[in-house]
Amino acid sequence: MSESSSKPIRIPIDIGATPTSLVVERGGAARIAQTLADAGIPVADRRVLLVIDRNVSAVAGRIATSLAGAHAHVAVIHLDATEAQKSMRAVDDIWHAALSARIDRGGLFIAVGGGLLGDLAGFAAATFLRGVDLVQVPTTLLAMVDSSIGGKTGINLALPGGGLGKNLAGAFWQPRLTIADADLLETLPARQLRAGLAECIKHAIIVGEPLFSNLNADAELLALGDPSAIDRLIPSSAAVKAEIVTRDPFERSERAKLNLGHTFGHAIETVRGLDLLHGEAVAIGLHAACTCAVSRGILPSATADRIVRLIERCGLPIRLPTPVAVADIEHRMGFDKKNQGGKLRLVLPRAIGDVTIEQDEHPESLHAALTAIAARGE
Ligand SMILES: NC(=O)c1ccc[n+]([C@@H]2O[C@H](COP(=O)([O-])OP(=O)(O)OC[C@H]3O[C@@H](n4cnc5c(N)ncnc54)[C@H](O)[C@@H]3O)[C@@H](O)[C@H]2O)c1
Ligand SMILES: [Zn+2]
Structure with a gap:
């Protein structure tokens, strides 16, 4: 992995008593002690547990060196990032590593990895000694x-x-800081990178312009992992999530919009044998949500076509790879934990930059959506 540097972009996330932020900076991981100090999080004489995804183990040395240079006491635990590993057993392993490293209430957990490792280490941080700082x-x-x-x-x-059952136990625990260092993406498999683009398309549909047009202009470059296009994308896409969670940290209202494509996506993701990544299932789910909205007469079909073309140009699927019974997906959608009062809750686009949360049943539009995403030839 190369070590480049860029001017840090700081995005504030003012939730709760302690404001937190996101720093987007190439080379940020290797300079982590300085970045933490700049954010008012000193590490001198602090006990730090690095919880790291085994597939990015090579980064551990760089981070540990920076922290040790600032006189932190650093311990490391390497974990496999599989959904089966996102379990109480792994949380127990992290707690034990923290005990062995004599992490106290003033200690700090640093989670280094993808969303899976971040969710896992975050939960361990939220619960160890009733909560220790997390980066x-x-x-x-x-x-x-x-x-x-x-x-x-x-x-x-x-x-x-x-x-x-995915993410069925958890906690809200805000990180003190998030450091997005795009240099770390160099080793990420291309398919995983493209899966992340699905969430960026989702953010662009929610927030509208200029993010949607910018993403459209960069689609092919992004699908190839072009570093400049990635640098343009990360701060603008992350800012959408940061702004929404700042306004609605506990998903009482607006945050639910971030589930766009996810009610369909979660149902698709759990079908055995499809082997879709989360982002790929969300991409198909976005196509389904667009079709559903067109069928209900709330989204112009030309806008839906624009969104679907963008998904394809980002190298993402818009249909299921193999046939699945529509009834099976409908059944799974009924079990989505975001549903309320036994009714299916769907987030649907009305325009680029305008999404709505619909709770009324509408079997024909649901059926139209599931037919549109069926495998070709079905
Ligand atoms: N907390 C939330 O708000 C939230 C939101 C969306 C998804 N999630 C969770 O995030 C998880 C998915 O996260 P993800 O898409 O980041 O995938 P992931 O964490 O499962 O990582 C995907 C694969 O890439 C590997 N990897 C990670 N970084 C790498 C790198 N730089 N180089 C090489 N390999 C690397 C991992 O080891 C893993 O094999 C799911 O468990 C999902 O439930 C949480
Ligand atoms: Zn998602």
């Missing part, structure tokens, strides 16, 4: 623009009937 160093595009912002942490639970 997020996301290493996937999805985590940089989405999951490391807003304080949702959690683990999966084994369901009584078998299978994994």
Whole structure:
């Protein structure tokens, strides 16, 4: 991995008693002690636990060197980032590493990894000694623009009937700081990078211009991982999430808009055998949400076409890769934990820059959406 540098961009996230922020800076991980000091988080004589995704282990040395140079006492735990590993057992491993490192209430956890590791380490930080400081160093595009912002942490639970229930136990725990260092994306597989673009498209549909046009202009470059296009994207996309969670930290109203594409996406993601990444399922879910909105007469079809073309140009799927029974997806959508009062809650676009939360049942439009995303030839 190269070590470049860029002028840091600071995005404030004023939630709760202690304001937090996101710093977007190439080379930020290697200069973490300075970045923390600049944000009013000194590390001298502090006990720090680095919780790191095994696939980015190479970064641990750089971060530990920076922290040790600022006289922190650093311990490291490396973990596999799989959904099965996002469990109480892994939380227990992190707690034990923290005990061995003699982390006290003044200690600090630093989570280095994708959204999975960030959710897991965040939950361990929220609960260890009833809560220790947390800093997020996301290493996937999805985590940089989405999951490391807003304080949702959690683990999966084994369901009584078998299978994994995603994010069923968790806590809101705001990181003191998130450092988005795009140099860390150099080792990220291209498919994972493109999956992160789905959340960026979602943000662009929610917020509108100029983000949508900018994303449109850069789509092919982004699909190829062009560093300048990535640098243009991260701060503007992350800012959408930061602004929404600042206004509605506990998802009482506006934050629910961030579930655009996700009611369909979560249902698709859990179908065994499709092997879709979260972002890929969200991309298909965005297509479904557009079709549903057109069918209800609340979105012009030309706007839906514009969105769907953008999804495709970003190298993301708009249909299921293999046939799945429509009834199966409908059934799974009924179990989405974001539903309220037994009614399906759908976030639907009305225009680019205008999304609405719909709670009324509308079987024909749901059916139209699921037909549109069916595998070709079905
Ligand atoms: N907390 C939230 O608000 C929120 C929001 C969205 C998603 N999530 C959660 O985030 C998780 C998905 O996160 P993700 O998309 O970042 O994927 P991930 O964390 O599962 O990482 C994907 C894969 O890439 C590897 N990886 C990560 N960074 C790498 C790098 N720089 N180089 C090489 N390999 C790297 C990981 O080890 C893993 O194998 C899910 O568990 C989801 O539930 C949470
Ligand atoms: Zn998502």
